[in-house]
Amino acid sequence: xxxxxxxxxxxxxFEIAERPVVGPPELQCGPHADAVHSPFASRYLAxxxxxxxxxxxxxxxxxxxxxSPWMVMAVVDVASSERFESPLQGQDIVELHYRVSGAIEIxxxxxxxxxxxxxxxxxxxxxxxxxxxEQLGEMRARETWVSxxxxxxxxxxxxxxxxxxxxxxxxxxxxxxxxxxxxxxxxLAATVPLLRDILGANREDPLHWLYASAKAxxxxxxxxxxxxxxxxxxxxCRLTLRDRRQLQSVRDLLASDxxxxxxxxxxxxxxxxxxxxxxxxxxxxFGETTTEFVRRRRLEMAHELLRTTDLQVQQIARRVGYAHxxxxxxxxxxHFGCSPKSVSRTPR
Numbered sequence: 001x002x003x004x005x006x007x008x009x010x011x012x013x014f015e016i017a018e019r020p021v022v023g024p025p026e027l028q029c030g031p032h033a034d035a036v037h038s039p040f041a042s043r044y045l046a047x048x049x050x051x052x053x054x055x056x057x058x059x060x061x062x063x064x065x066x067x068s069p070w071m072v073m074a075v076v077d078v079a080s081s082e083r084f085e086s087p088l089q090g091q092d093i094v095e096l097h098y099r100v101s102g103a104i105e106i107x108x109x110x111x112x113x114x115x116x117x118x119x120x121x122x123x124x125x126x127x128x129x130x131x132x133x134e135q136l137g138e139m140r141a142r143e144t145w146v147s148x149x150x151x152x153x154x155x156x157x158x159x160x161x162x163x164x165x166x167x168x169x170x171x172x173x174x175x176x177x178x179x180x181x182x183x184x185x186x187x188l189a190a191t192v193p194l195l196r197d198i199l200g201a202n203r204e205d206p207l208h209w210l211y212a213s214a215k216a217x218x219x220x221x222x223x224x225x226x227x228x229x230x231x232x233x234x235x236x237c238r239l240t241l242r243d244r245r246q247l248q249s250v251r252d253l254l255a256s257d258x259x260x261x262x263x264x265x266x267x268x269x270x271x272x273x274x275x276x277x278x279x280x281x282x283x284x285x286f287g288e289t290t291t292e293f294v295r296r297r298r299l300e301m302a303h304e305l306l307r308t309t310d311l312q313v314q315q316i317a318r319r320v321g322y323a324h325x326x327x328x329x330x331x332x333x334x335h336f337g338c339s340p341k342s343v344s345r346t347p348r
C-alpha cells in the first residue's frame with residue numbers, strides 16, 4: 001500500500017508514499033519492456049530518498065510512472081503537513097519539473113536553487129556531484145507538480161537538435177567543477193493544458209497507464225520543441241524603503257543566528273514579505289542569496305575560531321552550524337582554497 005495511517009497520529013493523518021506505476025503485462029514489450037528494472041530506473045532510485053509526505057487526506061497521490069527504460073514521470077498532488085528532505089546523488093539525469101504549487105529548496109556549497117510554484121525548473125546534476133540537498137513541502141502547503149526524469153544520452157539520440165539547446169541552457173559555468181546546472185522560469189504556455197490533463201486523469205481507468213504514457217511524451221515533445229526560444233525571465237523587483245528596512249532586519253537576524261537560521265517562509269512572515277520577494281529582494285539588495293550569506297558567515301566565523309582558539313575542527317564545524325565534518329571541510333576548501341587544518345593558529 002502506498003498510503004498508511006501514521007502510527008500514534010490518529011486516523012486522520014496518513015503517510016503518502018511514492019507508489020511505482022508500471023505498464024500492464026500486455027504492454028511490457030518493445031520500448032516499454034522491463035522499464036522498472038532498467039539501469040536508468042536504478043539510477044533514478046539512487047537519486048534521492050523515496051518521496052514521503054504526511055497528509056490528512058488519504059486520497060492524495062504520489063505516483064512514479066516507469067514509462068520506458070529511459071524516462072520516469074513523477075506525479076505529486078499532496079496536502080503536505082510536514083517537510084520532505086533528502087540528499088541528492090548526481091546521476092546524469094535531465095530533469096524537467098513543472099511545479100503548480102508548493103515550494104522547493106535545493107542547496108549545496110555551489111549555491112542554491114529556490115522557487116515556489118507555478119514555475120518550471122530544468123535541472124541537471126552530473127554523475128559524482130553529490131553536493132546537493134532537497135527540501136519540499138512547506139507546512140500545511142499543497143505540493144502539486146509533474147516531473148520528467150530522462151536519460152541524457154537517450155535525449156541526445158532521439159532529439160539531437162533539442163538536446164543541443166538543452167546543453168546550451170545547462171552550460172557549465174563552474175570551470176570544470178562538477179556542480180548542478182539549472183534554469184528556472186515561467187511555465188511554457190504549451191505545457192499548461194498537458195499538466196492539467198496529467199493531474200486530472202482518472203487513475204481508475206483501465207487505460208490510465210497508456211494515457212499517462214502518451215501525455216508524458218507529449219509534455220516532453222512540447223518542452224523540447226520550445227527550447228530554442230526559451231529564455232528565463234529575470235525581472236528585478238521594485239523595493240520600497242520599507243522593503244529595504246525589512247530585508248536589512250532579515251540580514252541582521254541571519255548574521256546573529258547563522259548557526260541555526262530560521263526557515264525562509266518563517267522569515268518572510270516575520271518580515272511581512274512574500275517568500276519570492278524576500279529571496280529575490282535579498283539577492284538584489286545585498287548581491288548574494290540568503291544561503292550564500294549564511295554560508296559565508298559560518299565559514300568566516302569558523303576561520304576566526306581556527307585562528308584564535310584551540311577548538312578541534314569538528315567542534316568548530318558543529319559550533320558554526322555544520323552537522324557533518326566532511327561537508328564543513330568541503331565548503332571551507334571551496335571558500336578559502338585551503339583546508340581547515342592548514343590555518344595557522346594564534347590563540348589569544
